[in-house]
Amino acid sequence: MRALVVEDDPGIASGLQTSMRQAGYAVDLCTTLDAAWLALSVEPFDVMVLDLGLPDGDGIDLLARVRRQAAPAAGRETLPRNDLPVLIMTARDGVSDRIDGLDGGADDYIVKPFDANELMARLRAMLRRAGGRSNPLIEHGELLVNPAAHTVMRAGQPVVLGGKEFALLLTLLQARPQVLSKSRLESSLYGFGEALESNAIEVHIHHLRRKLGEQLIKTVRGVGYFMPHETADGNARR
Incomplete structure (x- = not known):
């Protein structure tokens, strides 16, 4: 499984990268929206973990950009999958923030600080749903x-x-x-x-x-x- 982590906090990013690699993910890290869009445009990721407060904007804008993509026409650049499973990971813990994130196209939402095991379980559940499975086995x-x-x-x-x-x-x-x-x-x-x-x-x-x-x-x-x-x-x- 290829995962993109979009997070600008070095400590959180490093810890998450380590945990996900131990769980078997191939993990790439981006710290800005622009870098994340470039990565999504050139690699076929299976899942994205997305922070909202990034140096060059709001992660919700990246999510909206991914969701509104159609399949690329002949001769166009590769575009990110618009059905890419996305987990928002943020310190914004208000009910309205969670609603905005989920209504904006996120598949799940977890608030910092979080337990790494819970985040892994949420990723597994997202990938099951994306694959049309309900059975964890x-x-x-x-x-x-x-x-x-x-x-x-x-x-x-x-x-x-x-x-x-x-x-x-x-x-x-x-x-x-x-x-x-x-x-x-x-x-x-x-x-x-x-x-x-x-x-x-x-x-x-x-x-x-x-x-x-x-x-x-x-x-x-x-x-x-x-x-x-x-x-x-x-x-x-x-």
């Missing part, structure tokens, strides 16, 4: 995945995955049966400035297949990777 054939606990069971047996392996598995599960390109997977797993080997995705895919089954992840040569849906009898289908 993800089932796929023999797999049972718990995003909150970072656990994977295969046929009732626990399987230990590395952090990037788990993040890649979640990305493919949540996108199924869409084919995701190598570059899209890299964007989901690695933030700006993170070291990335040219064959990192191939290595992670190899490890997942070895641990969870060779048929789990399909390759579309020259295009990317996908996980097929499951039929009622548990067999894979595209």
Whole structure:
């Protein structure tokens, strides 16, 4: 999961970045509205955590700009997803402030100071809703995945995955049966400035297949990777 944190307080930003990375997010940090808009325009983020009081304006203005975007026409710059899940994180705790934020297009609202575990739970709930799920667990054939606990069971047996392996598995599960390109997977797993080997995705895919089954992840040569849906009898289908 690729997350954008828009926050100008160094202490809050650093702590949040650390907590989210430990939870498996690839996190990018912006301290101004202009920098956040640029980041949103060039990278496919899965979620945004947005402060309101920023040096160059109000975060509500950035949220409004994202929400009113349409799909880009041919030849135009890439535009942020207008359905991007957004969590407002702010010291403004008035009822009217929360109403304005939610009516302005935010999916959730948390007031500073906050507990990092609560913020993570709110992000998970937002991503479930965005993916059309209500169940906090993800089932796929023999797999049972718990995003909150970072656990994977295969046929009732626990399987230990590395952090990037788990993040890649979640990305493919949540996108199924869409084919995701190598570059899209890299964007989901690695933030700006993170070291990335040219064959990192191939290595992670190899490890997942070895641990969870060779048929789990399909390759579309020259295009990317996908996980097929499951039929009622548990067999894979595209």
